[in-house]
Amino acid sequence: MKVMIGAPSSSANAQHGLTDRLARWAKGLSGRPDEPQEAEAATRQRAGTAANREINRRRQLYADIGDFLFAHDLDLTAINFSVALDYLTGANIGVEKAIRAVMMERGKITNGWVESLAAEQRADEVTPESLATMLDKVEENLDQFTGLMHESRKSAKDYGAALQEQAKDLADVAEGEPVLARLVGLTRSMVEKTRAVETQLRENQKQTQALKSSLETARRAAEQDHLTGLPNRRAFEARLRDEVAEAQAANESLSIAFCDIDHFKAINDTHGHDTGDRVLKFVAGLLAKVSDDRCHVARHGGEEFVMLFRGKTAAETCEAVDEVREDLASRSLVNRTNGERMDRVSFSAGVANVLAFDDPRAALKAADRALYLAKEHGRNRVYLAAETD
Known part of the structure; x- marks a missing residue:
């Protein structure tokens, strides 16, 4: 009996034929493109179209918010922007109803009214009290961090000065001594690294001071009435x-x-x-x-x-x-x-x-x-x- 190496058996042919029929049947139900490349291209096209639609939607929403703020002569503040967003998107039914009621009655809303509305609608969110608590904690951490930086900088400076003295002493006796010469080079390299660290610490300290100044500004804003400028x-x-x-x-x-x-x-x-x-x-x-x-x-x-x-x-x-x-x-x-x-x-x-x-x-x-x-x-x-x- 002759045997063909690699030739499929009858059972294999039957299995293959069944697989093809199932694949064609499944393709007919799903309506998928015949080629994988076409499917990937279609998917990418759909994704690109959806992304463009989302970008256009956001642009239009930003434009609508701007028109709303200018129509009511509202300041460009985070509170006014947020309330306008809630109203235009319907994300907050309470805000939407309140604004519609005021517009029907008076035709226009004001900065003071928006401020009161935001305070009522978001009483359970971040309050001036909780903000102040957070500011206190951040300032405490910043004070600790500043102290650590000051201490580290002083230590780095002292360490650098000591290394410089050691390097100077070693240089005096390092003539013709390869080991000592390498040690001098290593020490000088460590001194340079220490200086770099000290420079970075000074820069970090400046940034910390700037952040503390920003936090102080935020604290004053949290304790000031927006309309009158008086303490709240x-x-x-x-x-x-x-x-x-x-x-x-x-x-x-x-x-x-x-x-x-x-x-x-x-x-x-x-x-x-x-x-x-x-x-x-x-x-x-x-x-x-x-x-x-x-x-x-x-x-x-x-x-x-x-x-x-x-x-x-x-x-x-x-x-x-x-x-x-x-x-x-x-x-x-x-x-x-x-x-x-x-x-x-x-x-x-x-x-x-x-x-x-x-x-x-x-x-x-x-x-x-x-x-x-x-x-x-x-x-x-x-x-x-x-x-x-």
Whole structure:
């Protein structure tokens, strides 16, 4: 019997034929191209088209965000950009509904309104308090790192000086001694490397100082009210804790005042939110005029401001706040957008003696209750809280 080396057996032929039929059948179901190269080309073409579509989508989105910010005369800030992104993409239903409601009512939104919206919508995200905590931790790490760099640089400098002296001594006795000559060369090489490390350490220290400066700027931004430029609520609460400790140690008086602009909603409704923002800035400026190292003023939120007087009794604080109230109420403000004269702008205030309460927060509540009573009894007045919790 003759046997053909390499010739397929009948069972192999049958198996091969079955494989071909299955492959053709599967190809017919999937609709794939006959050639692998064609399949790869088609895949690449689809991927390229999808990438181009995504790039065009992003470009259009950036353009839409820019148009939105300019249409509402909003500052180019991260908060405004983020809120615009949420609104235009529908990523945040709460933001979308709030903006639609304001646009239907007033036709336009403002920087101050966006800031308030962002604070409400993202209360559970990074807060000024958590940011400050992170900044404290980073600064602590930077201080440690700076100390290590300073120590390492000093050690490297001392080590380099010692090596230089050793190299000099070895050079004096190295004539004709190959081993000593190699040792001198090695030592000099180590000195050069030490100098390079020292240079790098100096550069790293400069970068660390620059980063610390940036962190300080970030800290100030986290403690400043965006609209008025005054310290914000968080900064004030930190100041309150410090002032309580200092006043108690020096046996000094410490009083707090809450000031709230009267009928502020009517100002916004009548003259628009841009004018309302300008009124807030104007009142903030009047209050800030009396501030010094013993009087601290902050925007507590909305149209409410808070003042802290060290060295003044509650009665003296009432007089100081009342002078500002009279100054504001006597002014004739004009809406610079249309030239219309505005109704009298005033504020009401409540004052409390901080040290008459066991907890500064209780004093804050007492001042707030006195403010509420001033509002109830006609507004444009200053009330003194009873010294009981």
